[in-house]
Amino acid sequence: MSDTPSSDFSGLDGGDQQDVTDSVRDVVTWYSTQIAAERRAPVPDDDRIEELDAGRQAALEDQRRLGTADPQETERIAALYAARLKELKES
Numbered sequence: 063m064s065d066t067p068s069s070d071f072s073g074l075d076g077g078d079q080q081d082v083t084d085s086v087r088d089v090v091t092w093y094s095t096q097i098a099a100e101r102r103a104p105v106p107d108d109d110r111i112e113e114l115d116a117g118r119q120a121a122l123e124d125q126r127r128l129g130t131a132d133p134q135e136t137e138r139i140a141a142l143y144a145a146r147l148k149e150l151k152e153s
Contacts, residue, residue, distance in 0.1 A: 079128070082136055085143040086125045092150050093118035 097114045100106050124139050131139065 079136065082140040082143065083125070083128060085147055086121055086128065086139065089143055089146055089150065090118055090121045090125065092147075093121065 093114050097111055097118065100111050100114065121143075124143070128136065128139060
């Protein structure tokens with residue numbers, strides 16, 4: 063059994079705000095870590111840095127949006143970030 067918390071929000075009624083916030087923050091952290099690593103590379107890939115930064119900015123926007131999101135929007139963001147976090151961890 064893994065120590066990694068589950069990012070499956072399908073059973074939550076209206077989405078648990080803290081779990082959703084944590085997932086979005088985890089995605090932001092992943093992008094930030096990748097950006098830092100790319101910048102430290104002997105020959106940084108500027109295109110990759112731009113791509114990573116765009117992903118991080120989108121996640122930050124969604125994180126801000128959570129503050130005023132209705133339950134349906136929260137569920138949409140929860141599903142999006144559960145899938146994105148799983149994809150990023152598998153890559």
